[in-house]
Amino acid sequence: MSLSFEHVTLGQRVLFGHGQAGEHLAEEMARLAAGRVMVVAAESETELADRITSGLPVALRWREVRQHVPVDLVERARAAATSHSVDALVSVGGGSTTGLAKAIALTTGLPIVAVPTTYAGSEATNVWGMTEGGVKTTGVDDNVLPASVVYDSALTMSLPAGLTVASGLNALAHCVDSLWAPRADPINRAIALEGARALAHGLPRVVVDAGDVQGRDECLYGAYLAAAAFASAGSGLHHKICHVLGGAFDLPHAETHAVVLPHVLALNEPAVPEAARNLRAALGAGTPDGAAGSPGDGSATASLERLRSSLGAPTALRDFGLQEQDLPDAVERVLPVVPESNPVRVTPERLHRLLRAAWAGETPRSES
Incomplete structure (x- = not known):
């Protein structure tokens, strides 16, 4: 039987290397000509995120992250990104962190460079999700697809x-x-x-x-x-x-x-x-x-x-x-x-x- 199908491949840069997250992040920020970066990382990831983003032009560090990405949290994070004139997002963490960065990008159009510390996979999709009133809504929008993903297995070493x-x-x-x-x-x-x-x-x-x-x-x-x-x-x-x-x-x-x-x-x-x-x-x-x-x-x-x-x-x-x-x-x-x-x-x-x-x-x- 002959094959007949339609396939879509999403466009995204992937940089992979043990111990190279900081170097790769710097390269991506330069490529994006980013001058005011918002780093999204939960409190538990603060030390790691600070270490790999120390050489970046960070304008805002956002540490409030919650699972299932509540809408009220998204609204506050978007407002903070706007008030700090952010021109790029760096997410460092698991699926909830990437999800929050995506929700910010959904309406702002800001490019994301995602640095995963778990195996959640949200960084490689154009799917967003937010929760309000006990209902999780998801959607598809190319605005939320990270421009680049930086994979570094050294960042998963402390994962329980x-x-x-x-x-x-x-x-x-x-x-x-x-x-x-x-x-x-x-x-x-x-x-x-x-x-x-x-x-x-x-x-x-x-x-x-x-x-x-x-x-x-x-x-x-x-x-x-x-x-x-x-x-x-x-x-x-x-x-x-x-x-x-x-x-x-x-x-x-x-x-x-x-x-x-x-x-x-x-x-x-x-x-x-x-x-x-x-x-x-x-x-x-x-x-x-x-x-x-x-x-x-x-x-x-x-x-x-x-x-x-x-x-x-x-x-x-x-x-x-x-x-x-x-x-x-x-x-x-x-x-x-x-x-x-x-x-x-x-x-x-x-x-x-x-x-x-x-x-x-x-x-x-x-x-x-």
């Missing part, structure tokens, strides 16, 4: 093991969702599978040895590919669920993705056997001998669960504050945003079973 795992699985969720998202095509599927392979190989190395530079490099590389695939393919069922849960119930972003992922994969896997085989092979990189991807080894979901188990990944949403009585409300909120492209029809009953299993920490099971 638990957050390393959750953030890495959040990145892996970008790969999985991209296999059947609304704009999935052969190119972004190939990128997603390479991202999954890199993450499945790098994450166990980092968990065993926090100082493994090659493992950290591989995780950052995988996270970038995951986000690039996601930016092209669009948001699938998994991300719709997690955005609703995060906005409505204030659940932690990375941990929510880490818990929900295997349940969505288990739901969809029977309907996409070829994609599932390819994903199983990619996840095989997470075992010493690659056994998880060998013929006859079972499902991609089982391979993912072996990887998650080896990482000590979180398993239950109730551990992060979701109450069982919240589940019917969650179902009602998710149903209207379920993508038509999802391989399996999502009924209220199926969605409730999926969410309850994720809430309770049950073993993910297919309904086939």
Whole structure:
């Protein structure tokens, strides 16, 4: 059968190098001719951000960062950027920090240079998200796509093991969702599978040895590919669920993705056997001998669960504050945003079973 598809690749510079963040940032600020920079970094990242931006023309350092990017915070940050005549943004941190910089850029048009310290992947997409009144709204706008991304694995060395795992699985969720998202095509599927392979190989190395530079490099590389695939393919069922849960119930972003992922994969896997085989092979990189991807080894979901188990990944949403009585409300909120492209029809009953299993920490099971 001949191929027929439309693929969009976003334009962005990527600078990658261990210990080179400061040097690369200076290069990018010079290239952008930036003279008044706003550095967005949470209080916990202050020392790191100050160190790598010490040579920049910083006009404002913004340290208030909150997950899910509340609208009231965005409005104050935008006003500060305007009052300080900022001409460029530098974000140093995880997804919430990048998200705030994107929200500022959405209306100001200011260029962003993103310096990720986790594997969230927001830096490689043109997707923005803000929360107000318990509702998380997302959109797509090229204004929010960072002009450049500076990847430096040295900046991830202090990332706690638990957050390393959750953030890495959040990145892996970008790969999985991209296999059947609304704009999935052969190119972004190939990128997603390479991202999954890199993450499945790098994450166990980092968990065993926090100082493994090659493992950290591989995780950052995988996270970038995951986000690039996601930016092209669009948001699938998994991300719709997690955005609703995060906005409505204030659940932690990375941990929510880490818990929900295997349940969505288990739901969809029977309907996409070829994609599932390819994903199983990619996840095989997470075992010493690659056994998880060998013929006859079972499902991609089982391979993912072996990887998650080896990482000590979180398993239950109730551990992060979701109450069982919240589940019917969650179902009602998710149903209207379920993508038509999802391989399996999502009924209220199926969605409730999926969410309850994720809430309770049950073993993910297919309904086939």
